Amino acid sequence: IxxxxxxxxxxxxxxxxxxxxxxxxxxxxxxxxxxxxxxxxxxxxxxxxxxxxxxxxxxxxxxxxxxxxxxxxxxxxxxxxxxxxxxxxxxxxxxxxxxxxxxxxxxxxxxxxxxxxxxxxxxxxxxxxxxxFREPRKLLITTGPPFDKENDAKLVNEFKNFKGKKVICGATTGDIISRELNVEIEDSFEFTDPDLPPISHMKGADLVTEGILTLGKATEILSKHTENSTL
Structure with a gap:
C-alpha cells in the first residue's frame, strides 16, 4: 500500500x-x-x-x-x-x-x-x-485572435504569465503577441515537416508556427497515436 x-x-x-x-x-x-x-x-x-x-x-x-x-x-x-x-x-x-x-x-x-x-x-x-514525483509539465497553445480587439492585451497577459511551455499558432496571433510585448518574430526556413510552413522564433515562446495546417497535422498525429508509438 x-x-x-x-x-x-x-x-x-x-x-x-x-x-x-x-x-x-x-x-x-x-x-x-x-x-x-x-x-x-x-x-x-x-x-x-x-x-x-x-x-x-x-x-x-x-x-x-x-x-x-x-x-x-x-x-x-x-x-x-x-x-x-x-x-x-x-x-x-x-x-x-x-x-x-x-x-x-x-x-x-x-x-x-x-x-x-x-x-x-x-x-x-x-x-x-x-x-x-516531478514538476507538472504544462503546455499553453495560443491560437486565434480575440473576437474583440480590446481583449488583445488580456490574451497576451495570460500568455506572458503562463508557467510552462508556450506555443503560438497562427500569424495573426503571433503578430498580436509580438506587438503587445514589443518583441520581434524571427522568420526562418526551418521545415520540420515538408507538409507544413517553416517555424519561426520569438523570445518568450518555445515554438511559433503557422495556424490551421499545423493544428490539423497535430490532430492527425494524435488521432493515430497509441501506447506503442512515440510522439
Missing amino acids: IDIEHNGPTKILEYDNPECLILRGKEKFEPNWQCIILQSEINAGKELRYCTFTPQREDRIIAWSDGITQSGLGSKEYPLGWELKRAQDFALLVVKNEHKVSARKLSTKLVNMAYVNDNYHPKDDISAATVY
Missing part, C-alpha cells in the same frame, strides 16, 4: 512482497523502516514493514511483484532468479542513463526485462508500478 498525501508525508506498507525501491534523484533512498512481526496463528512470524517520509521533487517509488524479482528462475544465467538486487540495479541504471524517464517507461522496461529473463514465457504474474 502506498498512501500519498497531496502536500504531506507518503506512507508505504509492505507485506509478503518484494521490497519496493525508493529513489532520490539517481540514488537509492532508505527511509526509516519499522517492522511488526505478526503473531496471528495463520501469519505467525511473518513481517509487516512500514515507513513514512516526505517526498522531494525527482523522487521515485518503484513497486514490483515477485514475477519481476524471480524472473529467470532455473535458467542458466539466473538459477535463483533475477533477484531483488539485480532488479534494483537495473532500475537505477535506467534512471542514471535517462534521468527524466517517465514512470510508465521505467515500469515497462522492468517488465520487458523480466519477460526476457523468462525467455518470453513468464511463469508468474509480472507487474511493476512507478510513482514519479
